[in-house]
Amino acid sequence: SQKIEQNSEALNIQEGKTATLTCNYTNYSPAYLQWYRQDPGRGPVFLLLIRENEKEKRKERLKVTFDTTLKQSLFHITASQPADSATYLCALEDFGNEKLTFGTGTRLTIIP
Amino acid sequence: DTEVTQTPKHLVMGMTNKKSLKCEQHMGHRAMYWYKQKAKKPPELMFVYSYEKLSINESVPSRFSPECPNSSLLNLHLHALQPEDSALYLCASSQLQGGYGYTFGSGTRLTVV
Numbered sequence: 001s002q003k004i005e006q007n008s009e010a011l012n013i014q015e016g017k018t019a020t021l022t023c024n025y026t027n028y029s030p031a032y033l034q035w036y037r038q039d040p041g042r043g044p045v046f047l048l049l050i051r052e053n054e055k056e057k058r059k060e061r062l063k064v065t066f067d068t069t070l071k072q073s074l075f076h077i078t079a080s081q082p083a084d085s086a087t088y089l090c091a092l093e094d095f096g097n098e099k100l101t102f103g104t105g106t107r108l109t110i111i112p
Numbered sequence: 113d114t115e116v117t118q119t120p121k122h123l124v125m126g127m128t129n130k131k132s133l134k135c136e137q138h139m140g141h142r143a144m145y146w147y148k149q150k151a152k153k154p155p156e157l158m159f160v161y162s163y164e165k166l167s168i169n170e171s172v173p174s175r176f177s178p179e180c181p182n183s184s185l186l187n188l189h190l191h192a193l194q195p196e197d198s199a200l201y202l203c204a205s206s207q208l209q210g211g212y213g214y215t216f217g218s219g220t221r222l223t224v225v
């Protein structure tokens with residue numbers, strides 16, 4: 001069966017350090033992998049998308065890597081700030097499929 | 113306009129009620145979605161509309177009835193819901209071609225009593 005797992009349910013990081021979140025998947029051939037931020041009681045907010053033929057994508061303090069051999073994506077937040085505290089969700093979109101499926105999510109807390 | 117607007121923000125309904133959730137976007141997106149999210153769980157896809165036609169229905173019970181009157185509007189009609197249907201209902205839209213992020217609304221917090 002298809003699975004998208006984010007290794008840590010919760011992650012605490014000291015302010016200023018780099019937070020690294022992991023997303024692993026099985027039985028998917030994703031065309032695109034996306035990362036979202038979700039604050040309590042709000043909808044997910046799109047952060048970054050990486051294509052299956054790309055290795056790395058950056059946006060300001062965010063970096064995403066995508067390894068289709070390992071079936072894994074890493075999401076990095078550098079110089080983390082308390083305002084980065086939120087739940088982060090990875091999501092996969094298959095080729096030719098209008099369906100975006102979410103991973104289990106990681107609740108990130110940045111400690112001042 | 114880069115937003116997806118959902119109304120109402122909160123809804124409490126009895127198990128015999130009929131209600132509707134509404135969603136609107138003016139970004140020219142041709143795909144619209146309904147997701148359901150329970151507490152501490154990821155969003156789960158319910159329905160996908162492409163060009164105003166239902167293209168994916170994730171085996172959702174018939175007490176949930178989606179409707180897409182035009183390319184900017186998406187409704188979710190609710191009838192005879194159960195308490196376990198209480199959740200955050202999220203609407204989203206995207207460009208039909210892949211490779212673009214989805215834009216989500218803030219959701220409707222539904223409580224069934």
